[in-house]
Structures are given as structure tokens and as C-alpha cells.
Amino acid sequence: MNPIQIKDKKFALSIPDVEIQKAVREVGEAINRDLADKNPLFICVLNGAFMFAGDLMKTVNIPCEITFIKLSSYNGLYSTGAVKEMIGLNESVVGRNVVVVEDIVDTGLTMERILESLRAKGASEIKIATFLQKPDALQRDITVDYVAMRIPNDFIVGYGLDYDGYGRNLKDIYTVVD
Numbered sequence: 115m116n117p118i119q120i121k122d123k124k125f126a127l128s129i130p131d132v133e134i135q136k137a138v139r140e141v142g143e144a145i146n147r148d149l150a151d152k153n154p155l156f157i158c159v160l161n162g163a164f165m166f167a168g169d170l171m172k173t174v175n176i177p178c179e180i181t182f183i184k185l186s187s188y189n190g191l192y193s194t195g196a197v198k199e200m201i202g203l204n205e206s207v208v209g210r211n212v213v214v215v216e217d218i219v220d221t222g223l224t225m226e227r228i229l230e231s232l233r234a235k236g237a238s239e240i241k242i243a244t245f246l247q248k249p250d251a252l253q254r255d256i257t258v259d260y261v262a263m264r265i266p267n268d269f270i271v272g273y274g275l276d277y278d279g280y281g282r283n284l285k286d287i288y289t290v291v292d
Contacts (some may be wrong), residue, residue, distance in 0.1 A: 117291055119224070120277050121280060122278060123290050124292040125270075125272075125281070125289060126288060126291045127286055127287075128260025128265075128268075128270065128274055128288060129265075130286050131204070131273075134245075134285075134286070134287065137262035138166065139173050140262070145170075145176070145241075145243065146173075148241075152174050152176075152211040154211045154212060155178070155180070155184070155207060155210050155241060156178055156212075156215050157180075157183055157214050158181070158215045159182075159214065159216045160183065161184065162276070162282070163245065164282075165274035165282075166274060168264070183228075185227070185228070196292065203231075208236035209237075210237055211239045212239070212240045213241045213243050214241070214243070215243050216243070216245070217244070217254045217274050217275055218248065220248040220251040220252070220267070221251055221252065222253055222255075222256045225256050229242075229256065229272070241260065243259065244261055245273070246261075246264070247263070248264075248265055248266070249264055251267045269289070270288060270290070273285065273286070
């Protein structure tokens with residue numbers, strides 16, 4: 115397949131939709147087994163995790179709720195190192211089992227901030243479900259409970275992930291090549 119152009123960068127196909135959907139189903143099945151009697155609250159981190167959360171929730175068949183938060187730490191291709199809360203949590207997590215649904219865990223900075231906030235708000239148990247993890251980029255001591263796919267430390271777009279707001283709508287994952 116030929117590379118695609120997004121703004122000033124070229125991207126090549128790296129993970130097709132069929133592989134994505136299989137990996138998401140496996141995460142959903144693991145959550146169904148592990149949290150069957152826990153009535154978890156899923157917290158989807160916008161914008162990037164919206165596709166993963168939508169597909170994941172189609173597989174999760176246990177009693178649960180879902181809500182959304184929005185944080186920002188990227189500018190273009192790079193993490194700024196600062197996490198800004200754009201839309202906060204409105205639901206109480208006191209005594210709740212929580213599953214944070216994230217698009218990608220790379221440095222772990224955003225996830226560390228989310229975990230600290232949820233613990234301070236009284237969450238009983240916190241699990242992390244991420245679509246992608248970049249193990250080589252991890253800079254924080256966090257445990258990711260459910261990982262759909264592990265990838266190299268490359269810049270990617272598609273399936274909810276973007277480059278300056280573009281590419282989120284792509285059903286496949288693409289890696290920057292130029």
C-alpha cells in the first residue's frame with residue numbers, strides 16, 4: 115500500500131484494522147473474566163481513546179458504566195511534558211472499581227497524573243486498559259493491566275490517534291516515514 119499524506123508528513127500502513135479488532139476483542143474478553151462481579155466504571159481518555167473505547171465496550175458484556183475525561187500533553191509530534199485537564203471527571207469514584215481506557219501509554223506521564231487523581235478521589239481499585247503501549251518510551255513506574263498491542267517508539271496515527279488533529283478517523287494504524 116502506498117504511503118498516505120497528512121499535512122507535511124508521510125505515513126505507511128503498520129497495523130491493519132483486522133489485527134486491531136482481534137487485539138481489542140482479546141482485551142475485552144480478559145476484562146470480562148477479571149471484572150465479572152466488580153461493576154467497573156470505565157473512564158475513556160479523550161480524544162485519542164474514543165475508537166478503542168467504542169470497540170472495547172462492544173466486547174465488554176459485564177455490568178458497567180462509562181464516562182469521559184479529556185487531557186492534553188502533545189503538540190504536533192512531541193509530548194510537551196505537561197498534562198492539562200481539558201474536561202474533568204464528573205462522576206464519583208469513591209469505593210469504585212475503575213478502568214482507565216487510554217489510546218496509548220508511552221512516557222506514562224499522563225497515566226501517572228490520572229492514577230494520582232483517581233486515588234485522591236477515593237477509587238477502590240484502578241486498572242489500566244490501553245490500546246497501544248510503547249515499552250521503550252516508558253519513564254514512569256506504572257503497571258498497565260490490559261494492553262492490546264505493544265509497538266516501537268515511533269510516531270503513529272489512525273484509530274483515534276492523530277497528527278495535529280488529523281488522522282483520527284483512519285481505521286488502520288500508520289507509522290510516520292517522512
